[in-house]
Structure formats: C-alpha cells, structure tokens
Amino acid sequence: MSVVVQKYGGSSVGTTEKIKKIAQSIIKRKDKDTDLVIVVSAMGDTTDDLLSLSKGIGEEPDKRELDALLSTGEIISSALLAMAIKGLGYDAISYTAYQIGIKTSGQYGKALIEDIHGNKIKKSLKDGKIVIVAGFQGINGEGDITTLGRGGSDTTAVALAVKLNGRCEIYTDVSGIYSVDPRAYSEAKKLDEIEYEEMLELASLGAQIMHSRSIELAQKYGIPIYVGLSDSDIKGTVIKEVKNVNMESKPVTGIATSDDDVAVTLKNIPKDVNILSTIFEAIGSKRVNIDMISQSSPVDGMVSVSFTIPKESLKDSLKIIEKLTVDNKVIVDEDITKFSMVGLGMKTTSGVAARMFKVFSENDIEIKMITTSEIRITCAIKTSDKLKAIKLVAKEFNL
Amino acid sequence: MSVVVQKYGGSSVGTTEKIKKIAQSIIKRKDKDTDLVIVVSAMGDTTDDLLSLSKGIGEEPDKRELDALLSTGEIISSALLAMAIKGLGYDAISYTAYQIGIKTSGQYGKALIEDIHGNKIKKSLKDGKIVIVAGFQGINGEGDITTLGRGGSDTTAVALAVKLNGRCEIYTDVSGIYSVDPRAYSEAKKLDEIEYEEMLELASLGAQIMHSRSIELAQKYGIPIYVGLSDSDIKGTVIKEVKNVNMESKPVTGIATSDDDVAVTLKNIPKDVNILSTIFEAIGSKRVNIDMISQSSPVDGMVSVSFTIPKESLKDSLKIIEKLTVDNKVIVDEDITKFSMVGLGMKTTSGVAARMFKVFSENDIEIKMITTSEIRITCAIKTSDKLKAIKLVAKEFNL
Structure with missing residues (x-):
C-alpha cells in the first residue's frame, strides 16, 4: 500500500478541539486505503x-x-493526536524520536537527521495502525535528545517519506505557496508548483513557510512535497523538480523579504591589509552568518566595506570589530530590509535586474547594497520602502 | 565516593525560582564531596x-x-534543574527514563520498575557531573513509555539508590513523618524514625506522604529513606528497619485516615449460596479494590454482608451487583471514613483495640465496621467524627 506522510503544524494542533478535528480528517484519508504516518509540531505556543x-x-x-x-x-x-484517533475507533500509536530511532548529528538546536530506523513504523503500519511521530527531534550519537531548529517537523516529515518511500504532505494554515506574501500584496498568486531550488532560496531568504533543510532533503531524494490546507478543496502547491520550465515566460517565481539584518560599514580600510579576512573569520567563528558583502573602489589606497549580519548578532560582532580595528570608522545601518527576487528563469533571461533597477529608480527606492546568484537578486533597501517595492515588482513580473 | 540519591517533589520545583533555590542547596551538598543523583517530579500542577x-x-x-x-x-x-545547576558553574546532566534504561513491567499508569541500567549514571558521576533523573517513568518491554503512578518519583529514587548502592533522601514540603496528620491534630509529634512495615501501612491507608512501592523496595533491599525539608536544620524522619523496638512503650506509631471509600451492604443473602464469591470475583476482575468485609451472623439462614470499595468504583460495582443478585436489598453508605491505627508494637501489646473501643464509646463515636491485621486496626466511622477520633486516639496513645 502506498505510504503518505502528513505533517501538521503548530497552529493546526493549537487546541484539543483542533486536534480532534485533524483526527477526523486523518481517518477520512485512512478510509481511502492509505498507510498514514503523521508528524506533528508542538501545540500552538508550547515551544x-x-x-x-x-x-x-x-x-x-x-x-x-x-x-x-x-x-x-x-x-x-503526538500523544494527544493518537488518543483522539483511537477515540474515533481507529488504531493509532505515537512514537518519540528515540522510539523509532531518528538519528541526528551536528549541533543541539539545529541537528541534522542522519537516518531513521524504519522497522518499528513499518511494523505498526502493517498492523493497520496510523502512526503518529513527534516532529522536530532526534537522538544524537551520545543518546542525547536533539532538536532540528524552528520548523524542523517539516524535515522529520520529509525524512520519513524518504525512508518509507512515500509521499509527503505539509498541512499549514495557508492554502499553499504564494509568489509574494499575501499579507503584503493581496493580489499575490498562489503557485501550482515550484522548483526545489526556488523554494530553497525563498525559504532561506525569509519566507517562513518551510524548514530549508526539508527542501534540501526532498530535492536530494526527489520527493515531491505538497503544501496546503488540510481537509479542503482548495488546491495547494507542489514543490518538485520542474523539467523544461518555460523560462522565457516567467523569469521570476517569487519574492521574499526579511527585516532581520543590519548593515555594518567599515570605512578607511587599507586595501592591501588582511584586516577584513581577520574580522570575517572572527565573526564567522561565532557562527554569525555574514551575508551581503560589498566593497567600494579604492580611493588613495583605502576602501569601504559593507556587510549584513543578523540583528541579534550585532552587539557581539561590534565587540569583535572594535578589538581588531584601530581608528576605523564603523557605521551601523539598522534600517535594512533584504528584498529578494527568485526564479530559475533568471539563469537564461537577461535584463531581469535591469527591469528591477528601473522600477526602483522610477519610484525613488534606494538600493543600499546588492548581491546576486544564478537564480536570485537580493537588494538591501529601506524598511519603509518594503511594501512599495513588493507591489511594484509583483506587478512588473506578474507575480 | 558515597552516592546520595535525592528526590524533590512537585511543590519544591513548582516555579523556576524554586528550581534555582534547589540548585543552590544541591551544589552546597556537592561541595561536601558527595556523588549526587537527583530525581525530580513534575513542576507544581503540570501533571x-x-x-x-x-x-x-x-x-x-x-x-x-x-x-x-x-x-x-x-x-x-529535570532539564530545567540541570540548566540551573550548570548556570551556577557546576556540571550537571539530565536523563530521561529511556536514556538510563529504567525498565518497567506491568500496567500503564502503575508500572513497576524491574531494573535500571546504571552504567550511564556511573560514568557521569565519575566525570564529576550531578546527575538529574526524570522521575515517575520507565520504558516497558515493548519500548513504550510507562508511568509509575502518583508519587512514583519516590520509587524512582529508591530504585536508583538500590542500583547505585547509595543513600536515599526524599525532600518534601513537610519536615518529616508525623504520627498523625498535623493539619488534623496540631500537637502531632514528628517521628525520628519509623519501621518500613508501619510506613507501608500508613502509606497504603491514606497518608499521602510516600509512594507505597518505594517503601516496599527500600524494605526489600534494606535502604534507609530520609524524609524531610531540603536545606533546613530541622531534622526529618528516617524510614528503616528498627530492631529491638521497645514495643511495650509504644504500641501505636501513627494514625492514617481516608475518605475515599463507600460501604456497600447486601441484605438477605442465603448463607449457603455462592453469590458472594461470584460478586467479589466480578468486582475484583474490574481491578476494584474491595477492602473491609464483614458479615452478620445468620438469621433464618440469611446473612448481611458489608464491604468497602473506592468511591470512584461505586457506579460500576453497583451495575455488577444488580446483574448478579435478585431481590437482595443493597444499601450504600457514603458517610464513611476509614480510621487506622498502625504500630509494630501491636504484635505483642494486648488491649490496644480495647483502649480504642473505650475511647470511641465514651465519646459517642460509632464504629460501623472494623478489620485488623497484625500491626493495624482499621475502623469505618462517620466522616463527621474523624477529627474528634484523631484527637482522642492521639491523646490516648501519646502520638
């Protein structure tokens, strides 16, 4: 029988009433002769x-x-959901990470799933049980409990789908993945499908729909992920490999924005001294993610360097910079929004950046910094320009 | 180095402030060069x-x-306590039941500890860590999580003391074990020591200080248990084997009362029919604990039989009785308090029951039913007579 792994997020299990409602839609699905493995997040605000x-x-x-x-x-x-399903007369069993051997490596708080010992689940499915798995967690080599980071239950679900050779369905409180956050742009279009790479960029750029690692894992093993509403006729979005994209017609798939960073600028740095690599190494060793980096052309042998770091790391990073620099002017700009356009089509479509620049300049949106990759363009803009930029770019690229 | 297993109850870990306070007294003890294993209950009302x-x-x-x-x-x-201790600069590590292999058998909700795989704890102690263990739980043969019943953390602590060949200290919000509940009799004396058998009787009779199974286990392995306040100069009570008790001087050690039962009386039962054993078997098969049983002398070949059962089982038990009897008058008396006197000294001291009867009859306390064992006398009395009975008997036997 085909195995379907479903994941239900925190808001959909926020109360016992909601858990009972989910149990109803799970047994409806079970009646369609499917082996079901259900991954749950913690209830509402529990975490x-x-x-x-x-x-x-x-x-x-x-x-x-x-x-x-x-x-x-x-x-x-997971225990409450298993109770609710059993209360409806269907057999169910909940498992913690150690009970089904979800092995992890890496750091506490952001561990990586290495493997899952699937036999116990397979046995339970064979016995006709609906299997409920506590998401977000694993056990490392020392036998310690580890967690996978915010949203990690997505990754638990994909890893189980890989192990059980099943399909993966992520149920949330939004009806799918939109090209633009509908809260910022009400005319945003829902995507029927999106390519792994694009979704990965969007997720890592601040679109907080999916745990990035879950998409990487799905991409690696070619598992399609359905994202949508539970028990609804509204069709969601499938994240999958898209072959033969009609790239000409759609250079940009989506927009993501993030207000979580600040920009730091170091002035008057001698261009031939290693101070920058020393600073970047020191900051990086504190596991601070240095993102956009730009450097001015040298004037009198001196350059300016700007980069963005997460707001929460600013204090520690400034301490490091103070220690390692002498007389360098340091400017911190906290009015930063990272605005990113993502699309596989950019690989082959030229002029995407130019169209964006034009729209921004015609509408007085200042671009403070810019970086690009093969399938994305990210600008740092003023936070007050964010909504305007979203609307303009969404219209320009028909998102 | 000597190992001490300490258990802290739910009220002493009720808030993060209280947990930090306990951490303080734990490290003070650690400084006295002791290997410490700490068992904790759930915070306050969590359960x-x-x-x-x-x-x-x-x-x-x-x-x-x-x-x-x-x-x-x-x-x-347990995780919070380990954090608190580490915050004070001492090394600590928390373990769940499965991490240290607390193996159980028996029913969910009242599982019995069969064994503990002690190596991980021993290794952590050797590394200088204070070991924190989540109480109340174990893992059964199927790998399922099991709990030990209300108060089960006491049993976790004693079982660890047995396994680690250490001492056991139970910290609560009372300063020790009293001959009588001090809330009912303010002049009640605290006991310096009490014998296992006596404590076991008191615990099973309604003195909700200790989990009965923890005392059985301590008795089996001869582990003394200290019960008292944490971080206090007030001396608590030691539960242990008392040899050569001066029995003459102290026939009664303590009093326990319970309002949790009702009495059921079946009238007009033919004395030569097996109906009683049929009823008792049927009720017992529902895991209902039938306690005090008394039977009247036959009149015209008919007897009356009374017995007590937990209030919560009354409804189910009456259904069983209705099915199995015809025309038998059933009387339910809900105004029942079980009043028990316990003392090893009763084994050799005669007249203890007589002294109690005299006190009760002189003060108009009606005895509805009575049962005795070697070291206890239990009467069913009216609940309204409870406090009076406690005061009179405590005075009579100098408790």
Whole structure:
C-alpha cells in the first residue's frame, strides 16, 4: 500500500478541539486505503512557553538541556493526536524520536537527521495502525535528545517519506505557496508548483513557510512535497523538480523579504591589509552568518566595506570589530530590509535586474547594497520602502 | 565516593525560582564531596494540567498514550534543574527514563520498575557531573513509555539508590513523618524514625506522604529513606528497619485516615449460596479494590454482608451487583471514613483495640465496621467524627 506522510503544524494542533478535528480528517484519508504516518509540531505556543521557562532559569541555558526541554512539546501533541484517533475507533500509536530511532548529528538546536530506523513504523503500519511521530527531534550519537531548529517537523516529515518511500504532505494554515506574501500584496498568486531550488532560496531568504533543510532533503531524494490546507478543496502547491520550465515566460517565481539584518560599514580600510579576512573569520567563528558583502573602489589606497549580519548578532560582532580595528570608522545601518527576487528563469533571461533597477529608480527606492546568484537578486533597501517595492515588482513580473 | 540519591517533589520545583533555590542547596551538598543523583517530579500542577489536556480529547484516554503524555512533565523539570545547576558553574546532566534504561513491567499508569541500567549514571558521576533523573517513568518491554503512578518519583529514587548502592533522601514540603496528620491534630509529634512495615501501612491507608512501592523496595533491599525539608536544620524522619523496638512503650506509631471509600451492604443473602464469591470475583476482575468485609451472623439462614470499595468504583460495582443478585436489598453508605491505627508494637501489646473501643464509646463515636491485621486496626466511622477520633486516639496513645 502506498505510504503518505502528513505533517501538521503548530497552529493546526493549537487546541484539543483542533486536534480532534485533524483526527477526523486523518481517518477520512485512512478510509481511502492509505498507510498514514503523521508528524506533528508542538501545540500552538508550547515551544515559546518552554523557551520562556528556560529564560526563567537563565539567559543562556545549556543547549543540551534546552533541547531535552523543547522536545516535550511534540511528545505532548503526538500523544494527544493518537488518543483522539483511537477515540474515533481507529488504531493509532505515537512514537518519540528515540522510539523509532531518528538519528541526528551536528549541533543541539539545529541537528541534522542522519537516518531513521524504519522497522518499528513499518511494523505498526502493517498492523493497520496510523502512526503518529513527534516532529522536530532526534537522538544524537551520545543518546542525547536533539532538536532540528524552528520548523524542523517539516524535515522529520520529509525524512520519513524518504525512508518509507512515500509521499509527503505539509498541512499549514495557508492554502499553499504564494509568489509574494499575501499579507503584503493581496493580489499575490498562489503557485501550482515550484522548483526545489526556488523554494530553497525563498525559504532561506525569509519566507517562513518551510524548514530549508526539508527542501534540501526532498530535492536530494526527489520527493515531491505538497503544501496546503488540510481537509479542503482548495488546491495547494507542489514543490518538485520542474523539467523544461518555460523560462522565457516567467523569469521570476517569487519574492521574499526579511527585516532581520543590519548593515555594518567599515570605512578607511587599507586595501592591501588582511584586516577584513581577520574580522570575517572572527565573526564567522561565532557562527554569525555574514551575508551581503560589498566593497567600494579604492580611493588613495583605502576602501569601504559593507556587510549584513543578523540583528541579534550585532552587539557581539561590534565587540569583535572594535578589538581588531584601530581608528576605523564603523557605521551601523539598522534600517535594512533584504528584498529578494527568485526564479530559475533568471539563469537564461537577461535584463531581469535591469527591469528591477528601473522600477526602483522610477519610484525613488534606494538600493543600499546588492548581491546576486544564478537564480536570485537580493537588494538591501529601506524598511519603509518594503511594501512599495513588493507591489511594484509583483506587478512588473506578474507575480 | 558515597552516592546520595535525592528526590524533590512537585511543590519544591513548582516555579523556576524554586528550581534555582534547589540548585543552590544541591551544589552546597556537592561541595561536601558527595556523588549526587537527583530525581525530580513534575513542576507544581503540570501533571494535572496534562491530565486535563487529555480530558479535552476524551473521557477515557488511551492508557499507552496517556503515559507518553504524562512523562513529559518530569522531562521538563529535570532539564530545567540541570540548566540551573550548570548556570551556577557546576556540571550537571539530565536523563530521561529511556536514556538510563529504567525498565518497567506491568500496567500503564502503575508500572513497576524491574531494573535500571546504571552504567550511564556511573560514568557521569565519575566525570564529576550531578546527575538529574526524570522521575515517575520507565520504558516497558515493548519500548513504550510507562508511568509509575502518583508519587512514583519516590520509587524512582529508591530504585536508583538500590542500583547505585547509595543513600536515599526524599525532600518534601513537610519536615518529616508525623504520627498523625498535623493539619488534623496540631500537637502531632514528628517521628525520628519509623519501621518500613508501619510506613507501608500508613502509606497504603491514606497518608499521602510516600509512594507505597518505594517503601516496599527500600524494605526489600534494606535502604534507609530520609524524609524531610531540603536545606533546613530541622531534622526529618528516617524510614528503616528498627530492631529491638521497645514495643511495650509504644504500641501505636501513627494514625492514617481516608475518605475515599463507600460501604456497600447486601441484605438477605442465603448463607449457603455462592453469590458472594461470584460478586467479589466480578468486582475484583474490574481491578476494584474491595477492602473491609464483614458479615452478620445468620438469621433464618440469611446473612448481611458489608464491604468497602473506592468511591470512584461505586457506579460500576453497583451495575455488577444488580446483574448478579435478585431481590437482595443493597444499601450504600457514603458517610464513611476509614480510621487506622498502625504500630509494630501491636504484635505483642494486648488491649490496644480495647483502649480504642473505650475511647470511641465514651465519646459517642460509632464504629460501623472494623478489620485488623497484625500491626493495624482499621475502623469505618462517620466522616463527621474523624477529627474528634484523631484527637482522642492521639491523646490516648501519646502520638
């Protein structure tokens, strides 16, 4: 029988009433003769509540213990969902990460799934049970509980689909993936499908729909992911490999924006001294993600360098910069929104950047910095220009 | 180095502030060169909160899933305590039941600890870590999460003390074990020590200080248990084997009362028919604990039989009785308090029951039923007589 792995997010299991409603739609699906594995996130604000408990103990909680703490949220929701399904007369069983051997490696708080010991699940499916799995968590080589990072339940679902050779369905409170965030642009179009690479760029650029790692994993194993509303006639979006894209017609697939960064500019740096690599290494060693980097042309042998870092890392990064520089003027610009256009079509369509520049310049939107990759263009703009930029670019590229 | 296993109850870990306070007293103890293993209950009302979540799903939640749900409370408190200790600069590590292999057998919700795989704890102690263990839970032969019943963290602590050949200390919000509940009799004396058998009787009779199974386990392996306040100069009580008790001087050690039962009386039962054993078997098969049983002398070949059962089982039990009897008059008396006196000294001291009867009859306390064992006398009395009975008997036997 075909296996379907479904994932339900935190807001769809926010209350016991909602859990009972999900149980209803799960058994309807089960009646269609499908083996079902259900991955759940923690109920509503549970993860935030657990985080604030840990803040009550101290500002910088031990990471191993924090993961053990946070893992309980998904154990709670998975047990409740299994109860609800059994209450409807269907057989169900909940499993924690250690019970089904979800092995992870890497750091606490952002562990990577290495493998899943699938036999217990296969046995339960064979016995006719609906299997419920606590998402977001794993067990590392030391037997410690690890978590996969915010949204990690998506990755649990995709990893299970890979292991069980099944399909993957992610149910959220939005009806699919939009070219632009509909809260920012009400005319945004929902996409019927989107390519892995594009989705990956959008996810990593701030479109908080999916856990990036889940898309990487799906891409690696060629597992299509359906994203949409549960128990609804509204068709969602399929993330998959798209062959033979008609690239001419659609150079841009989507827009993502993020307000989480600041720009730091170092003035008057001698162009032939290694100070920059020293600073970048020192900041990078604190696991701070340095993103957009731009350098001015040398004037009198001196250059200016700008780069963006997450707001939350600013304080620590400035300390490092102060230690490593002498007399360099440091300017911090907190009025930064990263505005990104993503599209596989950019690979072959020229003039995409030019069209964007034109729209921005005609409408007085200042571009502070810019970086590009094969399938995206990212500009740093003023946060106050964000909504205007979204609307203009969405219209320009018919998103 | 000597190992001490400490258990902290739910009220002493009720808030993050309290957890930080406990962490302080734990590191003070650690400084005295002791290997410490700490067992924690769930924070305050967590277990009740989880129970009411499950009630939101349905009245009779699946027992396997309920255990998985309830186990999270202790994982939360143990992770938080480990964070708090690490925050004070001491090394600590929290473990769930599966991480240290607490193997159980028996039913969900009242599983029995069979064994603990101690190596991981020993290794952590050797590394200088303070080990924190989530109480109340284990893993059964199928790999399912099981819980040990209300108060089960006591049993986790004793089982660890047995496995690690250490001492056991149970910290609560009372300063020790009293001969009588101090809330009912303010002059009640705290006991310096109490024998296992006596404590076991008191615990099973309604003195809700300790999990009965923890005392059985301590008795089996001869592990003394200290019960008292944490970080206090007030001396608590040691539960242990007491040799050569001066029995003459102290026939009664303590009093316990319980309002949790009702009495059921069946009238006009032919004395030579097997109806009683049929009824008792049928009720017992529903895991209802039938306690006090008394039978009247036959009149015209007919007897009356009375017995007590837990209030919560009354409805189900009456259904069984109705099915199995014809025309037997059934009387239910809900105004029942079980009043028990316990003392090893009763084995050799005669007249204890007589002294109690005299006190009760002089003060118009009606004895509805009575049962005795070697070291206890239990009467069913009116609930309105409870406080009076406690005061009179405590005075009579100098408790």
